[in-house]
Each structure stands twice: as C-alpha cells, then as structure tokens.
Amino acid sequence: MTVFALLEAVGVVAFALSGLVEARHRDMDLVGLFVVALAAAFGGGTLRDLLLDRSPVFWIEHDAYAVAILGLSAVFAFFPITARLPAFVLLVADALGLGLFSVAGAGYALQAGTSTFIAALMGTITGTFGGVIRDILCQELPSLFQQTPLYATCAFVGCYFFFLLTYLSIPSEVAGWVATAGITVFRLAAVKWNWVLPVSRH
Amino acid sequence: MTVFALLEAVGVVAFALSGLVEARHRDMDLVGLFVVALAAAFGGGTLRDLLLDRSPVFWIEHDAYAVAILGLSAVFAFFPITARLPAFVLLVADALGLGLFSVAGAGYALQAGTSTFIAALMGTITGTFGGVIRDILCQELPSLFQQTPLYATCAFVGCYFFFLLTYLSIPSEVAGWVATAGITVFRLAAVKWNWVLPVSRH
Amino acid sequence: MTVFALLEAVGVVAFALSGLVEARHRDMDLVGLFVVALAAAFGGGTLRDLLLDRSPVFWIEHDAYAVAILGLSAVFAFFPITARLPAFVLLVADALGLGLFSVAGAGYALQAGTSTFIAALMGTITGTFGGVIRDILCQELPSLFQQTPLYATCAFVGCYFFFLLTYLSIPSEVAGWVATAGITVFRLAAVKWNWVLPVSRH
Numbered sequence: 001m002t003v004f005a006l007l008e009a010v011g012v013v014a015f016a017l018s019g020l021v022e023a024r025h026r027d028m029d030l031v032g033l034f035v036v037a038l039a040a041a042f043g044g045g046t047l048r049d050l051l052l053d054r055s056p057v058f059w060i061e062h063d064a065y066a067v068a069i070l071g072l073s074a075v076f077a078f079f080p081i082t083a084r085l086p087a088f089v090l091l092v093a094d095a096l097g098l099g100l101f102s103v104a105g106a107g108y109a110l111q112a113g114t115s116t117f118i119a120a121l122m123g124t125i126t127g128t129f130g131g132v133i134r135d136i137l138c139q140e141l142p143s144l145f146q147q148t149p150l151y152a153t154c155a156f157v158g159c160y161f162f163f164l165l166t167y168l169s170i171p172s173e174v175a176g177w178v179a180t181a182g183i184t185v186f187r188l189a190a191v192k193w194n195w196v197l198p199v200s201r202h
Numbered sequence: 203m204t205v206f207a208l209l210e211a212v213g214v215v216a217f218a219l220s221g222l223v224e225a226r227h228r229d230m231d232l233v234g235l236f237v238v239a240l241a242a243a244f245g246g247g248t249l250r251d252l253l254l255d256r257s258p259v260f261w262i263e264h265d266a267y268a269v270a271i272l273g274l275s276a277v278f279a280f281f282p283i284t285a286r287l288p289a290f291v292l293l294v295a296d297a298l299g300l301g302l303f304s305v306a307g308a309g310y311a312l313q314a315g316t317s318t319f320i321a322a323l324m325g326t327i328t329g330t331f332g333g334v335i336r337d338i339l340c341q342e343l344p345s346l347f348q349q350t351p352l353y354a355t356c357a358f359v360g361c362y363f364f365f366l367l368t369y370l371s372i373p374s375e376v377a378g379w380v381a382t383a384g385i386t387v388f389r390l391a392a393v394k395w396n397w398v399l400p401v402s403r404h
Numbered sequence: 405m406t407v408f409a410l411l412e413a414v415g416v417v418a419f420a421l422s423g424l425v426e427a428r429h430r431d432m433d434l435v436g437l438f439v440v441a442l443a444a445a446f447g448g449g450t451l452r453d454l455l456l457d458r459s460p461v462f463w464i465e466h467d468a469y470a471v472a473i474l475g476l477s478a479v480f481a482f483f484p485i486t487a488r489l490p491a492f493v494l495l496v497a498d499a500l501g502l503g504l505f506s507v508a509g510a511g512y513a514l515q516a517g518t519s520t521f522i523a524a525l526m527g528t529i530t531g532t533f534g535g536v537i538r539d540i541l542c543q544e545l546p547s548l549f550q551q552t553p554l555y556a557t558c559a560f561v562g563c564y565f566f567f568l569l570t571y572l573s574i575p576s577e578v579a580g581w582v583a584t585a586g587i588t589v590f591r592l593a594a595v596k597w598n599w600v601l602p603v604s605r606h
Contacts, residue, residue: 023347029399031354032347035334046253051450053459055255056314063317077400112460115467132439132541137334139343141543145427145436152435197433198481225549231601233556234549237536248455257457258516265519279602339536341545 009065011100014093016041016069019134020076021090026138034073036137041069043130048105048122052112091191092184099183102127102155103162103176120159127155127183147199150190158183211267213302216295218243218271221336222278223292228340236275238339243271245332250307250324254314293393294386301385304329304357305364305378322361329357329385349401352392360385413469415504418497420445420473423538424480425494430542438477440541445473447534452509452526456516495595496588503587506531506559507566507580524563531559531587551603554594562587 019040023033042059049057059065105126109119128144128151135142144152162179166172189195221242225235244261251259261267307328311321330346330353337344346354364381368374391397423444427437446463453461463469509530513523532548532555539546548556566583570576593599 026343026347027349027401028347029349029401031399035347035354050252050454051461051464053255053457056316057253060253060316060320063320066323067319114460114464117471118464118467121470136338136540137344137347139341139543141430142541145430145432145439145541147431147433152439197435199431199433228545228549229551229603230549231551231603233601237549237556252454255457258518259455262455262518262522265522268525269521338540339546339549341543 008100008104010093011097012041012065013068013072014090014097015101015130016072017085017090018094018131020073021085022134022138022140024076030073030077033076034070036134037069037073038066039137040130040134041065043133044101044126044128045105045130047129048108048126051125052109052114052122054108054112092188095184095187095191096180098127098151098155098187099158099180102159102183103179106159106162107172107176116160116163120156120163123159123162124152124155128152147196149187150195150197151187153197154183154186154190158186210302210306212295213299214243214267215270215274216292216299217303217332218274219287219292220296220333222275223287224336224340224342226278232275232279235278236272238336239271239275240268241339242332242336243267245335246303246328246330247307247332249331250310250328253327254311254316254324256310256314294390297386297389297393298382300329300353300357300389301360301382304361304385305381308361308364309374309378318362318365322358322365325361325364326354326357330354349398351389352397352399353389355399356385356388356392360388412504412508414497415501416445416469417472417476418494418501419505419534420476421489421494422498422535424477425489426538426542426544428480434477434481437480438474440538441473441477442470443541444534444538445469447537448505448530448532449509449534451533452512452530455529456513456518456526458512458516496592499588499591499595500584502531502555502559502591503562503584506563506587507583510563510566511576511580520564520567523567524560527563527566528556528559532556551600553591554599554601555591557601558587558590558594562590 016037019037020033022040023036026032028036042057042065045059046057049055102123104123106119106123108126109122110116114122132142132144135144158179161182162175165175165178170178218239221239222235224242225238228234230238244259244267247261248259251257304325306325308321308325310328311324312318316324334344334346337346360381363384364377367377367380372380420441423441424437426444427440430436432440446461446469449463450461453459506527508527510523510527512530513526514520518526536546536548539548562583565586566579569579569582574582
C-alpha cells in the first residue's frame with residue numbers, strides 16, 4: 001500500500017467518522033448512519049467529479065471504501081462503546097483528511113484545465129463539502145457557515161501554497177505532501193488558538 | 203403499453219403523490235407542490251444518472267412524466283378532495299415504486315460496469331433518494347434516517363436477491379419482476395409487523 | 405463588452421447579492437457569505453448544466469465571476485454599510501437576473517434537443533434554483549415554496565413567450581431580449597400588485 005493510498009484511506013475514514021458521530025446524536029439507525037457517513041466521506045469528491053465531468057466518480061470505481069463505511073456504520077449502530085473515541089483523534093484525522101482531499105481536488109482540477117483560482121475553489125470544495133452535506137442531512141446549520149476556527153480558509157490558502165511550490169519547480173508529488181501537511185498543521189493551530197474570521201452582523 | 207412501462211408509471215405517480223401529500227402539509231402553492239413532487243419522483247433516478255454519467259437524464263428524454271406531474275400538482279392545488287386518498291393506496295403504490303425503481307437502478311448500474319455492491323447501492327439510491335430530497339425541501343428530518351419500518355433495507359436486500367436470481371441463470375427480465383415483487387412484499391410486511399432496525403443512541 | 409455579457413453580469417451580481425443579504429442575517433463569516441453567494445448565483449445554472457450534461461460548467465470556464473463574488477463577499481464581511489442597499493435596487497436586479505437566466509437556460513435546453521416543455525422547465529430551474537439552494541444552506545423553507553408574489557411562474561410563462569416569439573420567426577436574439585424584459589416586468593408587476601397563486605391547505 002502506498003503512502004498516498006494510506007492517507008486517502010485515513011481521510012475517508014476520518015470524514016466517515018465525523019458523519020457517524022453526528023448521525024448518532026440524532027438517534028439514527030444503521031441506514032441513517034450509513035447514508036450520513038457516505039455523504040460526509042464522499043460528498044466533496046463527488047461534487048468535484050460532477051462539476052469537472054470526471055467519470056466514473058471515484059468511489060463507484062473503487063467499492064472497497066463504501067464496503068468499509070458500511071462496516072464502520074454497523075459497528076457504530078451495534079456497539080455503543082465507540083462513542084468514547086477521543087475528540088483529539090477525530091480532530092487530527094479530520095485535519096489530515098481536509099489537507100489530503102483539498103490538495104488532491106486542486107490537482108484534479110488543474111489536470112482538467114481550470115484556472116488556479118477555480119482549482120483552489122475545487123480543492124476547498126473537495127475538502128469541505130462532505131461536511132456541509134452531512135450537516136444538511138442532519139438538519140443542522142452547516143458548521144462551515146458558523147464562526148468556528150478556520151477550516152475552509154486553511155484548505156483554500158493551502159491550495160495556493162501547493163501551486164506556489166509547484167511554480168517553484170518542486171516536484172508535484174513532494175509539493176502535494178508538503179501542502180497536505182501545511183493544511184493539517186494550519187487547521188490544528190486554528191483550533192488550538194481559536195483563529196476565526198470576523199462575523200458580519202446585520 | 204408494456205407491463206414495464208405501466209409499473210414505471212405507477213412508481214412515478216406514487217412517488218409524486220408522496221411529495222404532494224407532504225408539500226400540502228406545508229401549505230405550498232402550485233409551484234411548491236410541483237417542485238416537491240418532481241423531486242420526489244425524479245430525485246433518486248436523477249442522482250443515479252448523474253453518478254453513472256448516463257445522459258440524457260431519463261425524465262428529460264421522456265417529458266410526458268413531467269407534464270403528468272404538473273397536471274397532478276394542479277389537481278392537488280385546486281381540488282382539496284384529494285386529501286382523502288386512503289393511506290393504504292399510497293402505501294402500496296409507494297412500495298411498488300420502491301421495488302421497481304430499485305431493481306431498475308441496480309440493473310442500470312450493472313450495465314455501466316459497477317461491482318454488485320455498488321449496483322445494490324445505486325439501486326437503493328434510485329428507490330429512496332427522491333424521498334430524502336422531498337423531506338429536505340420540506341425542511342423535515344428525512345424519514346429515511348428515522349426509526350421507521352424497514353425501507354432502504356428492503357431495497358438493498360432486494361437488489362442482492364435480484365443478483366442471486368440472475369446468477370442462477372434465471373432470465374434477467376423474470377428476475378427483475380420477481381425481485382420487484384419481493385421488495386414490495388418485504389416493505390409491506392415491514393410496515394404491517396413494524397420491523398425496524400435498532401437505533402444507536404449516544 | 406456586449407449587452408448580453410453586461411446583463412449576464414447584472415444577473416450574477418443580483419443573485420450573489422440576494423445570497424449575501426440572507427447569509428448576513430445568519431451572522432456568517434466570509435466563508436459562509438462566499439459559499440451562499442456562490443450557490444445563489446451559480447446554483448441554477450450548475451444544475452441545468454449537470455442535467456443537460458453540458459461541460460464544462462459555465463462558471464468553471466469563466467473564473468472572473470467567482471473572483472468577483474469573492475470580492476463582493478469580502479465587502480459584505482468587512483463593511484457593514486452595505487446593509488443599507490435599497491430594497492428596490494435588489495428587487496429590480498433580481499427580476500432582471502430571473503429574466504435573463506431563465507431565457508438563457510431555455511435556449512441552452514432547446515440547443516440540447518429537449519422538448520419545449522422540458523426547455524421551459526430548464527429555463528425556470530436556471531432562473532430560480534440558486535435561490536432554493538441559498539435558502540436550504542441558510543436552513544430556511546425556500547421562499548419559492550411559500551405563498552409569495554409570482555416568481556417561478558413568471559419564468560415559466562416567459563419561456564413559453566420566448567418560444568412563441570421564435571415560432572413567429574422573430575430572430576432568436578431579439579426574441580430573447582423581449583422575453584427577458586417581459587419576465588422582468590411580469591415579476592415586478594407581481595410584486596407591486598401582490599399577485600399570488602392560491603395555497604392548497606390540508
């Protein structure tokens with residue numbers, strides 16, 4: 001298994017867990033847990049693939065992810081002990097997923113010939129939109145839209161950091177790892193020191 | 203008119219009716235009724251077609267369905283008597299629609315070359331996602347995610363039943379009818395005897 | 405800059421503004437404002453492009469729109485004075501956007517070979533769906549579904565008016581301008597004299 005495949009798997013699992021934790025707060029059964037976990041893990045990448053007309057959608061081609069999420073959902077549905085996952089583990093896994101999905105999404109967009117601005121936007125969508133769909137399915141105001149520590153901003157800035165590294169002739173693979181690490185650290189720092197954007201009040 | 207076309211029409215009408223009944227609970231006008239009915243009837247199949255990159259989307263090619271749903275919506279908007287549709291009729295029509303849409307969706311997915319697991323998932327999405335979009339448009343927690351009698355589970359298990367029959371060399375058309383009937387009966391039995399999945403509490 | 409490009413820009417800006425005004429009512433930060441504005445401005449056209457399998461999606465090809473919306477969002481996030489935009493300006497801009505997007509959407513659909521009914525539906529989706537996604541992201545019952553002055557109806561009727569003009573051998577460009585103006589005036593009249601559709605009560 002390559003390092004890339006391992007990190008991608010970490011990202012999928014992290015996002016699926018975020019969906020499972022939120023779905024259980026709504027007392028859902030296995031079906032609800034599975035759908036919310038799928039949406040959280042695959043929502044951003046699916047929207048990216050639809051917008052860029054990439055086909056087939058990544059999780060349709062590789063069904064192991066969906067099978068694994070069904071297994072995870074069953075564990076959550078039948079073994080309440082998993083409620084005790086430490087918040088710190090979830091936070092780091094989610095930050096890793098954010099970094100990896102964002103850089104991968106930005107890379108796919110550039111391959112499809114978009115401008116760098118659109119590529120940074122596609123990267124950010126890939127990294128964050130699963131969480132938006134997760135929250136909408138659970139009938140909550142998406143946390144992305146509330147004044148929480150920087151999240152989409154880390155992804156967006158990190159995508160430009162990735163482009164800058166590539167522009168400096170750093171090999172694309174190395175640039176990808178560095179930018180992924182950068183987004184992850186940026187996100188964890190934002191949570192630790194509570195960096196937020198100002199809110200616009202009406 | 204073939205039996206297949208008839209059953210497909212029953213499914214579309216049943217799902218459209220489920221949307222109209224829910225939309226009227228929110229005091230919507232003709233526009234709201236029509237949009238919710240369209241989403242309930244076409245949402246699952248449209249998501250499937252987008253994910254599998256099938257084009258054109260089925261209801262765009264055959265506009266008679268959309269015209270019929272506009273007519274139905276007008277009846278609901280202007281003739282309150284339709285509020286008295288017996289719940290039993292709606293339930294059976296919806297169960298039929300669930301069976302037919304799920305088996306058809308699974309069949310399209312296999313044709314597109316997916317694995318059987320993904321095909322069962324696509325079938326279930328085709329059969330159930332219209333209802334999810336319907337509930338989100340009406341600002342309700344999707345009933346799919348609440349502890350209600352088995353619904354998505356009937357579709358998912360029924361898709362595998364369909365694959366099993368095909369694997370046993372039963373002609374694909376016959377297998378489709380048997381699986382559709384199986385899902386319909388499974389769903390009706392789940393409602394009658396209140397079969398539910400256990401809920402995961404936090 | 406052609407007149408068409410100017411009007412398209414007015415439509416995009418008008419819809420983005422409607423998103424920004426609603427997002428600020430929810431005390432969102434720059435990220436929330438930007439996402440809701442993007443969804444309001446591009447949601448309808450994106451859904452149309454996905455359904456008609458048009459690629460690339462219009463705002464991915466021309467990134468100036470997304471850049472401009474980010475700039476607008478920053479103004480809203482950091483300069484509260486923009487809260488004082490006169491409601492009349494917003495209303496006229498939105499009505500113009502509705503007219504232009506609807507006629508353009510119907511035209512694209514006809515080019516893609518749909519029936520006139522589906523084309524009118526695609527035009528209406530293009531003109532109105534951004535607002536639906538905007539409201540869902542803000543966790544409000546879409547105003548499209550409430551008893552408000554005619555909105556989708558203006559778009560739908562206006563699309564048929566456009567087809568009628570074309571059928572009468574009026575050049576497609578002229579017909580487009582006349583229909584756009586017609587929808588805009590129809591919408592403004594509906595607001596002024598409070599034309600509504602009757603509501604279906606349960």
